[in-house]
Amino acid sequence: MASTAMMSASDPTVRASWTGLEGRLACRDGTIPGSTAGVADGYVQGNLAVFPERLADDFRLFAERNPKSCPVIGESRPGSRAIPDLGLDLDLATDVPGYRIWRNGAVVGERTEVADLWRDDLVAFVIGCSFSFEAALVEGGLPLRHVEMGVRVPMYRTSIPCVPAGPFAGQMVVSMRPLTPAQAIRAVEITARYPRVHGAPVHLARPDLIGIRDLGAPDYGDPVRVGADEIPVFWACGVTPQSVIASARPDFAITHAPGCMLITDRLNAEFAMA
Template identity: 60%
Template sequence: MNADAFALTGELDAPAKVRQAARTGRLTGQTSGLAPGFVQANLAILPGDLAADFLRFCQRNPKPCPLIGMSEPGEPMLPELGADLDIRTDLPRYRVWRDGELADEVEDIRDLWREDLTAFLIGCSFSFEEALLADGVPVRHVAEGRNVPMYRTSIPTAPAGPFHGPLVVSMRPLEAPDAIRAIQITSRLPAVHGAPVHLGDPSLIGIRDVGRPDYGDAVRIEPDELPVFWACGVTPQAVIAAAKPPFAITHAPGCMLVTDLKNTRLSVL
C-alpha cells in the first residue's frame, strides 16, 4: 500500500471520507483496503461519439468490464453511486489518453471535462478481496502492502466498434485449497469479475514473466502456490491503447472510485 493510503487507512473508513480525501489531494495513491464493506469501481470516460460502442464493449465482455454505473453525457455527478459524488475529483489519480497514448497522470480532471463526455464505472476486484479475507483466504498483495499485480494477456476481448484488445488480468498466489475456495467465493460475485479465468502456468495466457507485471506491483509466489488470475477492470486501458481514440480518461491502476454501494449487495447467491 502506498504511504499516503497506509497512513490514512484507519481514518478513511467510509466512502465519503475517501472521496473527500481524494478531492482535496490528501489521497493520491491506491484505495485497496479503504472504506471496507463498500464497492470500489474502475473508471473509463469517453467522448459522446464513442460512448455507445464502449457500452456494447462492456456488454460483450462482462468478466473484465462488469458495468455498475454510467453517467449522462456531460454530467459529472453520479448520485446513484454516492452522495455528492463528483467523477472529476473523487478518484485519487487519473490517466489521460490521447490517440491511444498515455499523455498524463493527474489528480483532478475538472479542466478536462467536456459536455460530451460519458463516464463508465466498472466493478473492481478490491470488492471481492474483502470476501476472500473474511473467509480466511489470504491476499498476498494486501499482506505485503502492495498494489495488485496486473498483466496483459494473449486472450482477446470481444470487439465492439473500434474497441478491441487484450484481456488484462489480476493475480493472487494461493495454495490449492485456498484457490478452490476463492473460485467458490468469487463465482458468486459477477459484478466484480466473478470466478478466475485461469490458474497455473502464466505462459498459457501469454504472460512471459509473472515477476514483472504490466501494472501494479510484483508479489512473492511460494513454491507450493498457484498463481490465480481474474479478469481485471484495467482491461479498458489496454483496449484504449489498441483502439487509439483521440481522447479518453481512466483511473490510474489501483486508484479507484469508492462508492456508497455495499459489497453485500453484489452477491448473486
C-alpha cells in the same frame, strides 16, 4: 506540521473504517494520494473509463460482450460529473486520486483531478473492481499477498482476446493472487458470487498458457512472491479498457490510474449473489 486528516489517513485502521463518502472526500482533497486499497472497507470501488459521447455506444456494447473484464456498475449522462446511483456527493472529475489522460491511444499525462478537462460530450463508465471480492476473500480466511506486502496487486496483459465492438478490441488484462491449490478452490467458490465485480477466476496456474512470460514483471501494479506450494490465480481485471484504448486509439479518453479507484456509497454486500 501534518494536518489531523493527513495523520489519520496514514493509519490503515482509520482508512478502513471510513464510509464511502469519507473515503471519496479524502481522495477529493488529496488526503489519499495513491492506491485506494484498504480504504472504506465494505464499500464498492470502481474503475473509471471516460469517452466522447460518439464512442459511448460502442464501449457500452464492448462492456456487454466482455462482462468478466468490464462489468459496468454505473454510467453518467453526457457532460455530467455525477452518477447518483453510486453516490449523491460524487464528482467524477475530482474524486479519483489518480487519473490518466489519453490522446490517440497513448497516455499523455497523469493528474489528481481533471475538472478543467471535462467536456459536455464526455460519458463516464464505472466498472466493478476486484477490491470488492477481495473483502470477501479476507472474510473467508484467504491471504492477499499484495496486501501483506503493502503493494498494488500485479496485473498482466494476456493473449486472451476480448470480443470486439466498434473500434474497441484487444486482449484481456488479468490481476493475479497467489494461493495454495486448496485456497484457490475456495477462492473460486467465493468470487463466483460476485459477477458484477469480475466473478470467478479466468485461469489457474500456467501463466504461459495465457501469454504471460514473467510473473515478476507485471504490466501494471507491483510484483509479489509466489510460494513453492502456491499457484498463480488470475481474475479478469477492470484495467482491460486501458489496454483496449491503446488499440482503439480514440482521440481523447480519461481513465483511473491503476490502483486509484472511485469509492462509491454502494456496499459490497449488495453485489453478492445468494
